[in-house]
Structure formats: structure tokens, C-alpha cells
Amino acid sequence: MARFTEIGSATIPGKGTQLRLLQRNEEFSIKIAGTTGELMNSRIHGSEDALATLACERIADQPEPHVLIGGLGMGFTLAAALTCLNDSATVTVAELVPEVERWNRGPLGAASGYPLNDSRSHVHIGDVAELLKLGDGTYDAILLDVDNGPEGLTRKENNWLYSPAGITAAQRALKPDGVLAYWSAGPEPAFTERLRRAGFSVEPVTVRALRPGKGARHVIWLAW
Numbered sequence: 001m002a003r004f005t006e007i008g009s010a011t012i013p014g015k016g017t018q019l020r021l022l023q024r025n026e027e028f029s030i031k032i033a034g035t036t037g038e039l040m041n042s043r044i045h046g047s048e049d050a051l052a053t054l055a056c057e058r059i060a061d062q063p064e065p066h067v068l069i070g071g072l073g074m075g076f077t078l079a080a081a082l083t084c085l086n087d088s089a090t091v092t093v094a095e096l097v098p099e100v101e102r103w104n105r106g107p108l109g110a111a112s113g114y115p116l117n118d119s120r121s122h123v124h125i126g127d128v129a130e131l132l133k134l135g136d137g138t139y140d141a142i143l144l145d146v147d148n149g150p151e152g153l154t155r156k157e158n159n160w161l162y163s164p165a166g167i168t169a170a171q172r173a174l175k176p177d178g179v180l181a182y183w184s185a186g187p188e189p190a191f192t193e194r195l196r197r198a199g200f201s202v203e204p205v206t207v208r209a210l211r212p213g214k215g216a217r218h219v220i221w222l223a224w
Contacts, residue, residue, distance in 0.1 A: 008020075009021065028040075028042040030074070042074055048073065052078070053084055055067075059178070059179060060086070065088075065090075065141070066138060074112055079115040101123050129157075136173065137176070144182045147161075148185045149184030150162040164194065167194065171198060179222060204222075
């Protein structure tokens with residue numbers, strides 16, 4: 001059986017943690033250096049697909065929808081969003097690690113069908129929090145998949161996105177009928193209540209990591 005080979009590495013800004021991009025035949029894996037677990041695997045992206053589909057289906061009728069995605073990852077959320085949206089859509093992806101964009105424009109992009117090549121896709125290299133703070137009724141949907149959930153795993157600064165201040169910033173960045181969606185590795189009832197206290201209607205949706213009915217159970221919060 002073929003073994004994984006490292007084909008790229010990158011440093012997460014502000015923390016110094018090293019990301020490793022590995023390839024085995026047509027399969028890709030992203031890991032944190034010094035750990036055995038995976039952050040992402042190209043065979044397992046059902047919940048990333050669901051993050052985009054569940055949110056974008058709600059705004060697909062908008063004539064020129066603008067979607068903000070926090071976290072490029074392996075490109076699956078972006079690819080699923082583009083599939084749901086019309087030809088007049090704009091999808092802005094905020095990615096903190098410049099190398100991740102380069103990986104997706106290189107060999108890794110084959111896994112998700114090279115969605116960055118779509119003319120509707122635009123990349124902002126930097127923290128998605130920067131765009132949330134600047135937004136003012138800008139986005140029809142905001143999709144956030146930048147960490148493991150409300151308790152940041154890869155970068156403590158990500159916790160702001162789940163804080164009352166971060167939720168308020170996202171709320172202001174949304175258009176009046178917009179939808180806010182968060183990905184999480186697991187449930188967190190306290191976060192559901194935090195969104196409700198901010199004035200959102202909230203639906204936590206359990207999705208599967210691999211495909212419907214298969215893989216670990218993850219959670220998508222839909223807030224509107």
C-alpha cells in the first residue's frame with residue numbers, strides 16, 4: 001500500500017504551528033506537525049459540503065448573492081457553494097495561510113475540482129475577522145469553518161469568531177435576510193444559546209463527515 005508523502009508545509013501566522021500537506025496517490029491529508037491526527041482528508045468532506053449547501057440553498061434566489069467563507073481548507077466548501085449559486089454570485093474566501101491557497105491552485109485543487117479557477121471565486125489572504133469587522137450589510141451568507149468549533153484548537157484567536165463580539169460583527173456584516181453558518185466537530189448547547197441571545201433564530205443541524213449516513217457526526221449552526 002502506498003504511503004503518504006509530504007508535498008508542502010506552512011506556518012500558521014501568529015502561532016508558529018506547522019501545517020503539513022501529504023499526498024498518497026489521489027488522496028490528500030493536512031496535519032499539524034508533531035501530531036498523529038488529521039485536520040482534513042480529501043476523502044472525508046461531507047460536513048464541509050453540508051456547510052455550504054445548507055446555507056446557500058437559503059439565499060440561492062438572490063439575484064447577485066455574495067457569500068463569505070472563512071477558511072479555504074481543501075476547497076470543498078467553496079466548491080459546494082459555487083454549485084448552489086447562480087452565475088452572478090460572488091464568493092469571497094478568507095484564508096489565513098497563503099500556502100493553503102497555493103496548494104489549492106496546485107495538486108490539491110484536483111480533489112475539489114479546482115474551484116478557485118471559477119471566475120466567481122475571490123481570495124482574501126488574511127483573517128476572516130478583518131472582513132467581518134469591515135462588513136456592513138455586505139453578505140447574503142457567511143460560512144465559518146476556521147477551527148474545531150467554539151473552542152479553538154489550531155489558533156486561540158479564532159475564539160473571537162464565536163464570542164458575543166464576533167457574532168455581533170457577523171450580524172452587522174450580513175444583509176437583512178442573510179444567513180450565518182458555523183461548522184463544528186461536535187455539539188455545544190451553550191453556543192446555540194449565545195446565538196439566540198444575539199437575536200438570531202438558530203437551527204443546529206447534525207451532519208455526517210463522510211456522506212449522509214456515514215462518518216463522524218458534526219454540527220452546522222444555521223442562524224438567521
